Amino acid sequence: MKPTSGSRVDSLVSDSDAEAALVARVVARDHDAFAELYCLYRRRLARFLGRFLGSPQVIDEVINDVMFVVWQDASRFELRSKVSTWIFGIAWHKALKALDRQKRDVPPLPSPTEIARPDDGASALEIREWLGRGLDGLSPEQRLVVELTFFAGCSYQEIAQIAHCPVNTVKTRMFHARHRLRDILVSLDAVAREKTP
Amino acid sequence: MTSTETANDLERRALELLPWYVNGTLEGDERELVGRQVLASLTCRKELERLRRLHQLMQRDDAEAVATDREFDRLMSRIRASEASPQSAAAVGRRGFPWMPYALAASVAASVSALLWWGTLGPSVPHTYETLTNPAPADAAGVRLRILFAAGVTGAEQRELLDSHGLTAVGPPAEDGVVTLAFSKDADRAVIVAALKGDPRIQFVTSPPGSDGP
Numbered sequence: 001m002k003p004t005s006g007s008r009v010d011s012l013v014s015d016s017d018a019e020a021a022l023v024a025r026v027v028a029r030d031h032d033a034f035a036e037l038y039c040l041y042r043r044r045l046a047r048f049l050g051r052f053l054g055s056p057q058v059i060d061e062v063i064n065d066v067m068f069v070v071w072q073d074a075s076r077f078e079l080r081s082k083v084s085t086w087i088f089g090i091a092w093h094k095a096l097k098a099l100d101r102q103k104r105d106v107p108p109l110p111s112p113t114e115i116a117r118p119d120d121g122a123s124a125l126e127i128r129e130w131l132g133r134g135l136d137g138l139s140p141e142q143r144l145v146v147e148l149t150f151f152a153g154c155s156y157q158e159i160a161q162i163a164h165c166p167v168n169t170v171k172t173r174m175f176h177a178r179h180r181l182r183d184i185l186v187s188l189d190a191v192a193r194e195k196t197p
Numbered sequence: 198m199t200s201t202e203t204a205n206d207l208e209r210r211a212l213e214l215l216p217w218y219v220n221g222t223l224e225g226d227e228r229e230l231v232g233r234q235v236l237a238s239l240t241c242r243k244e245l246e247r248l249r250r251l252h253q254l255m256q257r258d259d260a261e262a263v264a265t266d267r268e269f270d271r272l273m274s275r276i277r278a279s280e281a282s283p284q285s286a287a288a289v290g291r292r293g294f295p296w297m298p299y300a301l302a303a304s305v306a307a308s309v310s311a312l313l314w315w316g317t318l319g320p321s322v323p324h325t326y327e328t329l330t331n332p333a334p335a336d337a338a339g340v341r342l343r344i345l346f347a348a349g350v351t352g353a354e355q356r357e358l359l360d361s362h363g364l365t366a367v368g369p370p371a372e373d374g375v376v377t378l379a380f381s382k383d384a385d386r387a388v389i390v391a392a393l394k395g396d397p398r399i400q401f402v403t404s405p406p407g408s409d410g411p
Contacts, residue, residue: 031273038269064272071276131254150248150255155222171213178216185247 019083026074037083038067044084044152045091051147052095052140053102062094069094081161088152089162092144099140134184142177145170208238215241219248281345281401342378342386344393345401358398362389 019040025033045066049059069090077086135143144163148154156174160167178185202210211234217223218231234241342364346355359366363381380386393402 035269038272042268060268064268064275067272068275068279072279128254131251147255149216149220150252153220153222156217158222174216175213181251185251 016082016084020079023070023074023077023083026071027077034071037070041067041087045087048088048091048147048152049095051135051143051151053098058098058102062091062098065094066091082158084152085154085158085161088148088154089164092162096140131184134181138177138180142173142180145173146177146181149174208234208241211235211238211241212244215244215248219245219252277401278403281403342380342390342393343403344376344378344399346376347398347400350398354398358396362392364389 019037022033022037022040026037042063045063046059049062053059053062066087070087077083135146138146141163145159148159148162149156154162156167156170159170163170207230211231214223214227214231218228218235223231231241235245350358359378363384364378365381367377367379380389390402393399
């Protein structure tokens, strides 16, 4: 079976039971089930990893690594967590390794407070780019918490599972991320209000 | 929430939990607490508004169109290669995968089937074959390729496939069903290997270690 663009690909909140059933079939080495799981996660992983890793080639490599682990370790998956929590956890682990490799080549990022607020006439795209530059100034751990909360819609308990840390650490990282983004959030309030109907 | 918590404590807790109130994952008492504080506290309401805007902006879909098929094919090739590798099989076995007995049974069945097929081949060839675990014998000149047929491919189909590419089996299949093959003289090895890699009847194609094959 070849992966195809499924209608569920765009869904951030997926059907946990259906995904768990797919993983059970992957454990039985069902290639069709694996292709379906790949379809479900390919785009979501690309979006998630794209926030941390710039190069599309690196993102492709990391997705390949993640899904390879999913295939190999499917039998280790325990139903105590959601499939998405398990897969995003693998993705985060692989992303950290890729970030380590990239570290030497990446110039220091500007502090969020050094990023000028876009003009009042800025387009929605320009506002998003501005926000993206602000998020780039967070540490990877802080950004993970912000991305999983606002992009992937995870609870703080799920984030703790993905990041392998206590829930209080998740809350602390979110606190510091919001503190670093404070100026942006305040400006966002005004700028986004002009652009959001 | 406890009776000793002050209004400031409650507001601080609510502010801390606001991101997950915004994304809808907060439940029970915590959700109620934040809901009450949003009504009671201007600070909470302002922060809620900001985080909601942040949430809206971060929900955008900015993923590039991706070559899913190509990437999936690459992944499956990697998986097949890893499964055909004895080191990988041993590693998998160490992890105690529950399907290993079935996989081993299938492997044995494939070997028996391949051995039966071997017995139906035409003129015998010298036993200069190699296995995956033993180095190639010194007189293995001409050996260039190892393949693993996909499950369900019959002996007749295997023979037809090898004949069509001028390939000759150098010995009986290895324990895991891998067959070592020799190219015919003047064969365009790159073309043959490319054709085999694209053939659904072939699960795995590689060159023996130390050979100058593709």
